[in-house]
Amino acid sequence: MSSLIRTGISLDRELLARFDRIAAQKGYGSRSEAIRDLVRECAVSTDVARDRVVVGTLTVVYDHHRPGLTEELIAAQHHYHGKVLATTHVHLDARHCLEVIIVKGRASMIQHLADHILSLRGVKHGKVVMTTSGKQLK
Amino acid sequence: MSSLIRTGISLDRELLARFDRIAAQKGYGSRSEAIRDLVRECAVSTDVARDRVVVGTLTVVYDHHRPGLTEELIAAQHHYHGKVLATTHVHLDARHCLEVIIVKGRASMIQHLADHILSLRGVKHGKVVMTTSGKQLK
């Protein structure tokens, strides 16, 4: 169970007024929620830097006409069997596919999988995002 | 159809040797493929900076126990009806869900959708990635 506690911070009046405007423009309903997100983002970055278990999503765009590439992509994901949680495939146009591979594991392992897939011939672009596995962020 | 042409670049011998080692460690099969990826990454960043049509994947982790949140997430995606290509949902633990929302549109629109969703109460963390819609990158 999550247990919310209240803490106080002191901030310059004008800086706080600016932050309130920024948070409102981004759509936040309260200052507390906006500051919580800054704190959570800091916690996630630290998990990644310390190679903790995180969830990564690897977005790749590739040319499915490239011979052998589809097999290589599947083989790479099977090599990390048990780590890949799900894969989503979108047909962008007659030739290009977008695939999102969702992986759970240490940040370094996810980076390694990303390096491997992004270096395959026929993979045009890709990026990896690391986020929380949920447990650490209440 | 893609038409490959060959171009020459001059590079310092030692710098090239270092780059070859880095590319090999990342798993690239050839120097040409590794340099192509640097050029494509530069092209994608430019598309984003110029607010061209790109494909974005928004990764969010949220607490599905938060009342009303699931409805708000669906409503936000419906508001961008026709732009959201697919959504994948993973149950991380009893409480936390990971959702990857794949959107096609101008970079600014995707950022706007991301700001809106990330500011919802109960959304714990999220990140957006922008990539090519395929057409621009051969």
Add this chain to the structure above:
Amino acid sequence: MSSLIRTGISLDRELLARFDRIAAQKGYGSRSEAIRDLVRECAVSTDVARDRVVVGTLTVVYDHHRPGLTEELIAAQHHYHGKVLATTHVHLDARHCLEVIIVKGRASMIQHLADHILSLRGVKHGKVVMTTSGKQLK
């Protein structure tokens, strides 16, 4: 004069405990100071995104043996006369110089100056940082 006011935020107990540890490891003396820095960073990023007046530092490494380069660097800085606040020069080795150019102006102008200088032949590497001009951050 700065006028500090106190605001309250509610945070999950465990998340707060983690953040306190992270802040301590980074050397912060208080939680309030660590959260203030997150808020200030958010304010600076917003200034940059909105093309407000910020201060930029452009770090470049170049080969001073390249004919004409020193003159081109000086010419580029004079072209932005009144915007360049200071320049520091460090002799890294017999051939390479590091120069830090401190500029005040709109984020887009600073980016333009950076693009121009980084594209000069003989400039080996460089990066630009945008920070506050002081006024906005109390």
Add this chain to the structure above:
Amino acid sequence: MSSLIRTGISLDRELLARFDRIAAQKGYGSRSEAIRDLVRECAVSTDVARDRVVVGTLTVVYDHHRPGLTEELIAAQHHYHGKVLATTHVHLDARHCLEVIIVKGRASMIQHLADHILSLRGVKHGKVVMTTSGKQLK
């Protein structure tokens, strides 16, 4: 001495045409120089990731009215005696100073110095940039 060698890469015709336009807009005089910069940037990022010796510039904005802060900043720099190559100071307004500290050493040491200085009370904002020490990039 630098020894330039020529290598060939094959690229899609349209992608190359786009890259040429981007390079021209950034001010590059030749395609070769623009690609060299992508390769150098890749080499510098790898040096940072592997904790090699690099040069860092730490940009900080602080309030010089904060009692004791100037002494703490000087003490922090002396603690890394022999690593700090130069420091430049700019008076932004009556209250705020910008300081650029140029340091040479392993990436982790530079990050540590940055964490320490950025966590000092009265330091409003700061960012660190890592670049080459010159030797690795011909």
